[in-house]
Amino acid sequence: MGFLKVEDLKVHFPIKGGLFGRTLGHVKAVDGVSFSLDKGKTYGLVGESGSGKSTTGRAIIGLNHITDGKIFFEDNEITATARKAKSDIRKDIQMIFQDPYSSLNPKKRVLDIVAEPLRNFESLSRKEERIRVQELLELVGLSPESILKYPHEFSGGQRQRIGIARAVALKPKLIIADEPVSALDVSVQAQVLNFMKEIQGELDLTYLFISHDLGVIKHMCDHIGIMYKGRFVEEGTAKEIFNDPQHIYTKRLVAAIPDIDPRKREEMKQFRQEVNTEYEQAYNDYFNEEGLAYSLKPISDTHLVALPEKG
Amino acid sequence: MWKFSVRRIMIMIPQLFVLSVLIFVLAKMMPGDALSGQIDPNIDPARIEEIRQEMGWYDPWHEQYARWIGGVIQWDFGQSFRFKMPVTELMGQRIENSFWLSLVTLIFTYLIAIPLGITSGRYNDTLRDSLITGYSYLGFATPIFIFALVMLWVFGFQLGWFPTSGSVTPGLVPGTFDYFVSKVYHLILPALSMALITTYSTIQYLRNEIIDTKQKDFILLARAKGASESRVYNRHIFRNSLLPIAAFFGFEITTLIGGSIFIENIFGYPGMGQLLIESISLRDYSVVTATTLLFGMAAVLGALLSDIILSIVDPRIRIK
């Protein structure tokens, strides 16, 4: 049934040291993560920096090696194929990067940047290629005349649109968006987010949306997974996570979302303090000796929480 | 630190091994051997063949190598065919000469470079600084052999202030005071010629280091606490910048070796550099291998020394 299914994904990085550069231990960036995405929906991965959310996304698309676990895409296992340069998976899964400055090669023209995936997978004539690139630029709201410009002539928001044009060039089914707006100006963020929602319908895209910003996630996502130290602490629909958080860590995150209504300010402050106290008191119940979350347990069909193990 | 040193030494061992093989193979590949053209033409060619057999010329190369390296470990480099004496003996005096030349060159280099580097860094972007930077840049761009020739021409020949060849005036008895003075006198011009144009890296390093340190918080603090300018420089900045200079000493050895080949040949100074050129033109291959190997080993050991000192001075290097 699943569109993208991740089973018990582990990404460990070795720590080298000692006389011969032996492996002394591992950093467990992602330590046993499972989730699945539905077609046409947006799945949000949330967590603080270092929680392993970006590593998860990069592992799926093949930028990080996978220590253990399996990934299925449309019922085919792609754990190994995603690592090859020329596989069909490349066409189906694409990525949008965080930093609009470093994600575009400064020495290339927009035409070459957006055409790069086309040149790798489709043999178009120069003219066809030009037309396709112009169409793509129009789609992302940039003037088709800008194909001969270089990236430094654009603003951050425009650059991110170029990055999106490049990602959708091959008509992918899944897009992994790794903090796509966190490097942008707040005023531009909303523009880019709304635009991403627009093309989602138009191109029938599925998003894996990675962010540390719960506000952005709330705006974008249907399903949400909360990560902490390489593990899931809670997973569920947006409604369940925001209205009925079960794990103490999620509760604190949700409580921290700023509220624009000034009349509720005192109330919110009070509430946050309560949650904080609860967090500190219950920390040892919700996390094991190493400070890691327990495994997920279902509390409804869609809602899973890493509740403490009894006994 | 120990871990780093041990690891660094273990990298060095294969380096030394490959170096020795390379040198041995090179020497073997040199056209002709020590016997060709050397022995009286009246001697029966069959006899020459016999000598070659005796010397093991036709043994497999790894056996020859093993024999050679076995000797080297016991400080025995075989016989020089041209000079008819053991290579070790031949090199003895010359190693000593080269050592003194290098030492005096190093002393001159630091005597020139350190004060200039400090001045340049302390008064950066002033006339003094640009003069010093200009000088060191000229030294960087000038090849050593041109500078040495000019020095020899001006101070040796035109002005006649210094001797133009040799390491000591002939006829003096070793051990006497005159002998010592003569030796020093012969050393000054070659050492100065090399030192004056190898100051670039030290001056530039010190300059940049001091300019960097100048703006660090602990210096600002020392000033704020009312320490005098000279105290700030002598006690704080200088100390911080000088240790790495000491560490680069090991790398200087490679520079010295390259330079000494030119300097010794130009000033007719009987050291290892001169011996190397001589023995290559004479096809005296046991001497060639010995000198090349010693130079190579000196360079490897110098790099090792610098790395270890640096790892003490700057712990960040150890991680690598």
Next chain:
Amino acid sequence: MAANSASVENVDVKKKEIKSPSGLSVIGRELIKDKIALISLIFLILVVAFVYGISFVLDQEEIVKVDLFSIYEPPGEEFILGTDYGGRDVFGQLIIGTRNSLSIAFLVTIMTGLIGVVYGLLSGYFGGHVDNIMMRILDFFLILPFTMIVIAFVAIVPKYSIWTFSLIMTAFLWMGIARLIRSKALQEKELDYIHAAKTLGTSNLKIVFKHILPNVSSLIIVTMTLNLASNIGLESGLSFLGFGFPESTPSLGTLLSYARNPQTLEFRWWIWVPASLMILFLMLAVNNVGVALRRASDARQRRG
């Protein structure tokens, strides 16, 4: 708040400007600002044009032919710069020598550049074990005392030409640029545009040569210019010691090597002084241009 982050973005744009592709105009601006570098460049162009131009007219055979009736002639009407011990015209040898020295230096610079860049890019990009092994090999080459090893090799090769000589020099000179390019490639490959290229299905080799290479090009140009200067010096040094070209193919170092004879050094300055000055000026000029280029490629040092 909004104004604030906008200005941050501006600073960012400025910082990235070095990476803009319009490097040529920046270089031009820098050269015009830096008068010394400009003069150096003009000097170099003139020397190169003159030396390569005139050698079509000049007969090398004629110049290197021994003429016993005009040995050690001081500069005069017949020979502008006098003659050497074989009665050969020093001025003619100087021109041919400059041409030969420059040719070698160019050749060695280009070959070391090619090897160094490819080696450095591959080592830096692939990293891990590949990088480890490649760097061990490089370290070994790096500790070899260059002058001696080249001398030893030159002594082995029985008959050598411009090509064999430059090959031998190249074999022991590619490491510096390789190390520089490697560390730059290590930085560059962590940037997202490389990750993007991977996710877009671009092959590793294409990434190395089409993405990383253009982004290290200014470093390559600067390093190769500075290398050119030092290669002129290295070649003339080796020829000076008698391990460069044979006398029949004069280089600047060959003329200098006559000064190893004390008589020539002391009394016949016209043989070795012009060649020394030529080497010195060439090296200074190339270095000046190289330093100006380095400034142009680094926004913090730029003057213009």
